[in-house]
Amino acid sequence: MNLGIKNKTALVTGSSRGIGKSCAISLSKEGANVVICGRDKKTLTESLSELKNINENTKGIVCDITDENGLSNVVSEINDKLGNIDILVNNVGGSVKKEGIEGTDISDMNKAFDLNLTPTIKLMQLVIPNMKSQRWGRIINISSVYGRELGGNLSYMTAKAALNSITKHSAIDLAKHGILINAVAPGPVSHPGGSWEKFQNQNSSEVVQNFIDENLPIGKFGWPEPIGDLVTFLASENSGFLTGTCINVDGGWSRSIN
Numbered sequence: 223m224n225l226g227i228k229n230k231t232a233l234v235t236g237s238s239r240g241i242g243k244s245c246a247i248s249l250s251k252e253g254a255n256v257v258i259c260g261r262d263k264k265t266l267t268e269s270l271s272e273l274k275n276i277n278e279n280t281k282g283i284v285c286d287i288t289d290e291n292g293l294s295n296v297v298s299e300i301n302d303k304l305g306n307i308d309i310l311v312n313n314v315g316g317s318v319k320k321e322g323i324e325g326t327d328i329s330d331m332n333k334a335f336d337l338n339l340t341p342t343i344k345l346m347q348l349v350i351p352n353m354k355s356q357r358w359g360r361i362i363n364i365s366s367v368y369g370r371e372l373g374g375n376l377s378y379m380t381a382k383a384a385l386n387s388i389t390k391h392s393a394i395d396l397a398k399h400g401i402l403i404n405a406v407a408p409g410p411v412s413h414p415g416g417s418w419e420k421f422q423n424q425n426s427s428e429v430v431q432n433f434i435d436e437n438l439p440i441g442k443f444g445w446p447e448p449i450g451d452l453v454t455f456l457a458s459e460n461s462g463f464l465t466g467t468c469i470n471v472d473g474g475w476s477r478s479i480n
């Protein structure tokens with residue numbers, strides 16, 4: 223299948239490992255010029271050389287995307303080196319506190335929003351004007367099954383549910399400008415350095431197997447590539463009638479029919 227994104231410029235946040243890296247690899251294989259980013263220079267440099275083997279135009283930027291001024295600089299740097307951002311994948315996110323309502327104060331909620339929401343909103347606002355003027359753009363927000371149904375801790379679930387609302391609202395707003403905006407909701411995805419790898423390393427094989435038996439109908443943890451490939455399809459020319467949706471990639475983990 224020719225996905226029609228050769229030479230499009232893509233920014234994937236948090237892409238030096240895990241799901242973000244898989245999105246970057248999959249987009250690069252389709253010929254997109256991808257910018258990857260992360261805070262740790264060593265991990266980013268290693269991933270960059272791997273990605274350059276696929277597409278030598280790949281760029282890497284060391285940055286903390288929770289730094290609002292830094293974000294504007296990142297976008298300006300990409301605009302200078304590679305042109306307008308055609309494809310934005312908002313991948314950075316995660317839990318900041320593993321508690322419910324009684325153990326979560328407002329500063330914990332703000333931290334979860336600062337990581338999962340604020341950079342996404344800011345980046346969308348930075349790239350949408352150019353997408354509008356070229357009448358083409360793709361934005362994919364990496365959510366979670368826990369943004370769609372009960373699960374995880376309060377601040378993470380709330381932030382991811384809000385991310386799904388941002389996805390829906392802006393998709394409806396911008397569809398007439400040729401900008402398509404969707405979310406992807408992973409279930410438990412294991413990868414080197416990720417939280418589910420730690421869970422498997424820190425628990426007995428019996429505990430891990432019980433977890434799989436009780437939660438994952440497909441019989442194993444997820445892996446990043448199916449998410450990277452779905453994101454690439456959503457970023458493509460071929461996804462033309464898809465917007466404002468959230469797609470689970472979860473091995474049957476979710477229970478909701480919506």
Ligand SMILES: NC(=O)c1ccc[n+]([C@@H]2O[C@H](COP(=O)([O-])OP(=O)(O)OC[C@H]3O[C@@H](n4cnc5c(N)ncnc54)[C@H](OP(=O)(O)O)[C@@H]3O)[C@@H](O)[C@H]2O)c1
Binds near residue numbers: 408
């Ligand atoms: N893995 C799962 O099972 C799962 C399930 C549902 C949803 N998700 C969602 O999928 C997304 C990715 O998950 P993951 O497991 O691949 O995450 P991860 O293992 O935490 O990897 C995150 C990536 O983002 C970078 N990063 C983290 N904070 C950053 C920041 N402030 N600025 C710039 N880069 C940053 C990391 O590099 P540095 O640390 O060097 O910055 C790394 O490259 C998240 O939004 C998560 O909520 C994951």
